[in-house]
Amino acid sequence: MAEIDSGAEQPVPRKRADARRNEKTLLDAASAAFVASGVDVPVRDIAARAGVGVGTIYRHFPTRADLIVAVYRHQIEACAEAGPALLADSRTPHAALERWINLFVDFLITKHGLAAALQSDAAAFQTLHAYFLDRLVPVCDQLLDAAVAAGEIRPDLDAYGLLRGVGNLCVGAGSDPRYDARRLVQVLIAGLRLH
Amino acid sequence: MAEIDSGAEQPVPRKRADARRNEKTLLDAASAAFVASGVDVPVRDIAARAGVGVGTIYRHFPTRADLIVAVYRHQIEACAEAGPALLADSRTPHAALERWINLFVDFLITKHGLAAALQSDAAAFQTLHAYFLDRLVPVCDQLLDAAVAAGEIRPDLDAYGLLRGVGNLCVGAGSDPRYDARRLVQVLIAGLRLH
DNA sequence: CAACATACGGAACGTCGTTCCGGATACCAA
């Protein structure tokens, strides 16, 4: 999958200037719209914000998931990269796991509707699912393995299940002051411990 | 709120026969449609199944939530009533809580899309939310109190938060074989324990 | 059997995601 064509001629002759400009404009507009109305904001609203037609959105981002991934790519990468660092810095693997999960939760609950979108099994969200899993499951797996190896937690839960569960706990967390997703995630992580 | 007019004349002169018949037909059709396509099944599908127009559905059940509540009322009642019984039968309050939560989870994950609907903050689902909370929160509260009094679990989690968290963990559980909501709920309940 | 209240059916409307294509625009070669 990785392309190693540096040095050779570019088979992609570089996009038109207006196209590149629009792509950036769209990312900014989508980002603002997500903050204002959640990731479920109507496509037309994003288009209006960016001052373009809806067709332009679909040309650059074939599915809503592509747009979401593009907007949040940096933060997801940062979260993924924090995993190994936390493992090195923390006193125990379980502490690292807890801190890393907290990063993930903080990211999710500040993005209105993202956690819900993450659980959607609609075909349009396939890309979103795939990207999150590709980047985060291996990191979580590493933390989980370390904690298991240290004898701190039960060994019968995989990274996918844990991440999905944590993501689920964050659904709707931003819109109900009575619901404290952070605390429930803490309880869940506590439940991993071997008594 | 409770009406104590038994014995007095009935201000509601009893509905027309065809209306009563249609209400029952609709409940059966909705129940079948929920099983076949989840609680998100289009209203028109339910109408077609029942052999009525969509207007008839809205007349009997103003919101989708009303329909869902009507279809599952019996099961929800049964779950609520099982709480005190479990508390009496189980060896410890925590065991009763765990068994009761399992009943709730079993109910949720067999109803495609219900857990997701339960988290929706759309106005149309207000009735659904209210009914679940009215019936189940007091029961859960009772179990939780007993377990706290017995010194088994941490005292800083309320019934609302726990039920909502468990409901969240069940979102999408029926459509992803890799995701085991039951196990995650077990971990969560285990996390309640004072180590 | 009339006459009235009640309930029914499904057309119609607004919203949304998504597709499609005629026209505009950037790029490049001459």
Added chain:
DNA sequence: TTGGTATCCGGAACGACGTTCCGTATGTTG
């Protein structure tokens, strides 16, 4: 500079859906 062409844009158009509305049908009652 100028023409030609590949690329890109805008927004109309379509289908699915929830929801409302009203002319018509049907049961109920006197």
